[in-house]
Amino acid sequence: MAGFRPRLKTTHNDMIIPSTFPVPGSSTGAHTRMDANLAEPSYEDKVAFFDEFDKMAALDQLDEEDDKLDEKERQHRDKCRQFFSPRTKKPQFQPKLPSPIKPPPHPLQRRTASLPASTGVNTPEGPRAAQFAKSRLGVIKDTPIAASQTITPVLKPTTGANTSFIEETPIPETARANLPATLRRSTTMPLPDLSPDGGAEQSPSASTALRKRKRQSPASKAIPESAQIFKGFSFYYIPNNDVARTRKLRIAKAQEYGAQWVRELSAASHVIVDKHLSYGDIEGIISANSNSSLIVVNEEYPIECIWFRTLLSPDQQRYRVPGLPIVKESIAVAGEASSSESPESEPSSLQIKEVQKPNTLESTQRNEEASAQRSSVAPEVQTPEAQTPQPERTSSDELSEYIELLNKYKDLPLDIEEDDSSSVKVAPEEISDPESASENERARKRPVTRSTRSAQKKTITFEDRFACNRGGTKVKAGEESNPNARTIEVLQAMCDYYTRINDHWRTTAYRKAIATLRRQITKITTEEEAHRLTNIGRRLAQKIEEIVTTNRLRRLDQANSEPLDKSLEIFLKIYGVGLSKATKWVSQGYRTLDDLLQKADLTANQRIGIERYDDLNTRIPRQEIILLGEFVKREAAILDPKIEILIGGSYRRGSDSSGDIDLIVTKPGTTSSAELVPFLEALLKKLYDKKFLVATLAALHSQSMGSKEPGSKWHGCCILPGKKDALWRRIDFLLVPETEYGAALIYFTGNDIFNRSLRLLASKKGMRLNQRGLYRDVLRGKGRAKVTEGELVEGRDEKRIFELLGVKWREPKDRWC
DNA sequence: TTACAGTATTT
DNA sequence: AAATAC
DNA sequence: GTAA
Numbered sequence: 025m026a027g028f029r030p031r032l033k034t035t036h037n038d039m040i041i042p043s044t045f046p047v048p049g050s051s052t053g054a055h056t057r058m059d060a061n062l063a064e065p066s067y068e069d070k071v072a073f074f075d076e077f078d079k080m081a082a083l084d085q086l087d088e089e090d091d092k093l094d095e096k097e098r099q100h101r102d103k104c105r106q107f108f109s110p111r112t113k114k115p116q117f118q119p120k121l122p123s124p125i126k127p128p129p130h131p132l133q134r135r136t137a138s139l140p141a142s143t144g145v146n147t148p149e150g151p152r153a154a155q156f157a158k159s160r161l162g163v164i165k166d167t168p169i170a171a172s173q174t175i176t177p178v179l180k181p182t183t184g185a186n187t188s189f190i191e192e193t194p195i196p197e198t199a200r201a202n203l204p205a206t207l208r209r210s211t212t213m214p215l216p217d218l219s220p221d222g223g224a225e226q227s228p229s230a231s232t233a234l235r236k237r238k239r240q241s242p243a244s245k246a247i248p249e250s251a252q253i254f255k256g257f258s259f260y261y262i263p264n265n266d267v268a269r270t271r272k273l274r275i276a277k278a279q280e281y282g283a284q285w286v287r288e289l290s291a292a293s294h295v296i297v298d299k300h301l302s303y304g305d306i307e308g309i310i311s312a313n314s315n316s317s318l319i320v321v322n323e324e325y326p327i328e329c330i331w332f333r334t335l336l337s338p339d340q341q342r343y344r345v346p347g348l349p350i351v352k353e354s355i356a357v358a359g360e361a362s363s364s365e366s367p368e369s370e371p372s373s374l375q376i377k378e379v380q381k382p383n384t385l386e387s388t389q390r391n392e393e394a395s396a397q398r399s400s401v402a403p404e405v406q407t408p409e410a411q412t413p414q415p416e417r418t419s420s421d422e423l424s425e426y427i428e429l430l431n432k433y434k435d436l437p438l439d440i441e442e443d444d445s446s447s448v449k450v451a452p453e454e455i456s457d458p459e460s461a462s463e464n465e466r467a468r469k470r471p472v473t474r475s476t477r478s479a480q481k482k483t484i485t486f487e488d489r490f491a492c493n494r495g496g497t498k499v500k501a502g503e504e505s506n507p508n509a510r511t512i513e514v515l516q517a518m519c520d521y522y523t524r525i526n527d528h529w530r531t532t533a534y535r536k537a538i539a540t541l542r543r544q545i546t547k548i549t550t551e552e553e554a555h556r557l558t559n560i561g562r563r564l565a566q567k568i569e570e571i572v573t574t575n576r577l578r579r580l581d582q583a584n585s586e587p588l589d590k591s592l593e594i595f596l597k598i599y600g601v602g603l604s605k606a607t608k609w610v611s612q613g614y615r616t617l618d619d620l621l622q623k624a625d626l627t628a629n630q631r632i633g634i635e636r637y638d639d640l641n642t643r644i645p646r647q648e649i650i651l652l653g654e655f656v657k658r659e660a661a662i663l664d665p666k667i668e669i670l671i672g673g674s675y676r677r678g679s680d681s682s683g684d685i686d687l688i689v690t691k692p693g694t695t696s697s698a699e700l701v702p703f704l705e706a707l708l709k710k711l712y713d714k715k716f717l718v719a720t721l722a723a724l725h726s727q728s729m730g731s732k733e734p735g736s737k738w739h740g741c742c743i744l745p746g747k748k749d750a751l752w753r754r755i756d757f758l759l760v761p762e763t764e765y766g767a768a769l770i771y772f773t774g775n776d777i778f779n780r781s782l783r784l785l786a787s788k789k790g791m792r793l794n795q796r797g798l799y800r801d802v803l804r805g806k807g808r809a810k811v812t813e814g815e816l817v818e819g820r821d822e823k824r825i826f827e828l829l830g831v832k833w834r835e836p837k838d839r840w841c
Numbered sequence: 842t843t844a845c846a847g848t849a850t851t852t
Numbered sequence: 853a854a855a856t857a858c
Numbered sequence: 859g860t861a862a
Contacts, residue, residue: 564860599856673858723850
């Protein structure tokens, strides 16, 4: 996977490197940093951590811990370390570099603008160039270098992964690649400095260095209020005393971070169980307490929370007390999943990526054969006992497992002793979607996948690459919150951010990822687990893991604190204003809508968009959509009773509110939209007279002039007549002849991702889908550029189109992707 | 490195 | 032809 | 952003 790494350009293709700052990509700088971080920091850091108390106690404990420090824990630690890289440690050369070209590109332009930074705002570029610039610039988006560096970035291909150092680490990927695999992560970043000495002290180390550290008085500075991560919590320890030295230490430390040490279990919010105890040992103590919200964790939990200065998720496997019954939703869901196997329970979807099958188009027949197989396979898959015993999984091939571990620790089955939910979760969809062509593949592959190892390469069938083949329902109202609710929430925030920023592709990528996450039955906790899901790649998987283990996402914090251009954000929401115009205005110094009204030259539509800015950016309640729709239908029926009007858009998908109201106008017997034009004109006139319509944004006019057809769509604004202060609403009419009704329905029902995936699928199958119909034998040239119109195969019947595409029928309400 | 849907309307 | 919208 |  080749990638591009941004470089700062000078004439000889070297970088401009301020001597005082280490620069990613600079071999010297990078290696220097790396060397400092290379040493496994565990001892040093742990000692730093305990230093204020008792060095020897710490050492003792460390020795003790060292024995049981298996690779798994090491991973976790590295993981967390990565998440908590102090951003301040990043090289800050940004302000130092002179910018020969100004103004610097707007942050948004860096991502999506069609105008490369150096070309200036008004230089139009071809779409290709724009795309080109965009994808490159997108890569360097958040880099300080890129931000201020308006020097034309020279993008040099490298063999490493392409972007990660920008976002995640100061160490260039290329440099990291040279490290032993097991160390790569740990080099990512130094630990947060917890010791009073601060970060300067915390770097290199050997156990010798550590033993030299001077003892410090415990009377260290108080932990600032903000760092009191345990504030409001009360810990009950088992055993609940501080006779043991290390436990005393831990208790004291927890107290320092705001925890209260309670002697009564009933008063506790957390139970911290000594690591030598299992649930059986403490059962008597705990079960006496009826407090169900009690959090039971092992002694590692508080330590690591402090370590990373945040509240980690207590329900992680590594904090679990051995033998503790799992009383979380995950198990409940899993159980429910394995029992509810209604063969057609709807949103069926596959979540496991599978090997691509080149052509599954006419695979419908293979269903029977596959289902036979499936029946023999599925039960095995679903039997919890089948895969629970982990020793078996590993014992068979322990050596290679271990070797692999050394080379690629990610492959270690982290959740090995986890409950079986992870294996069960795939089953329900398998049974639930017997008709899907891709089902066959799944049934076949799974056993193989399963028997080998958890770390399978991500695979997916041809069919399954298309969202239209998967489920997707509106966020089920009142539905028990998804196990991944928090993850989804955070990712949605990221998605919103990219929407604000007008980063089309990232926005849709996030939407897709969220959709697949939403379909998961179990909680996705590890990067590997996440990565196996469709539309979740390496970077999102990492983010997911970060969210799960730290309950937040640094990238989001960063995004939200970014001084994003408020003005641009505002302008982009004006009807008729896109990135191009908004950027231009901002660069001209306009900052508010008033500025625009007074100084900018606006098109008619833009003026409406500004004057009714708030109205048009307010969502329309479903109830009002109904009222508006009824009003139109009534008038239409008067004009021509044979006319049929249907409300499409998100309304048809069952949304509680919509951004606009979409009306599909048709009439039996019509074969072209032109036949409906006279009617619509009459209707519009009447609606204007009735004070229903208040503005026209796009009429059914010139379809690029000179052409024949009058056009088929009308955009405008309407209000609910009679009502005072009624908000202006966006309303669209689409004229559809009966012969194209099905295709139009698909088009106007959406959602957009569903439509696009449908169209993409069509095009891959040599067909073409648009609002008029499904065409076949479309010749396509370079890329997939259309050469031939193709022959219309179906337009009238929505379901037929699904069939012809080989897509299982979905009700409109299930078209949220 | 490229594609990521395909079209209608305005400017 | 580009920008914008759906 | 992901996937090919």
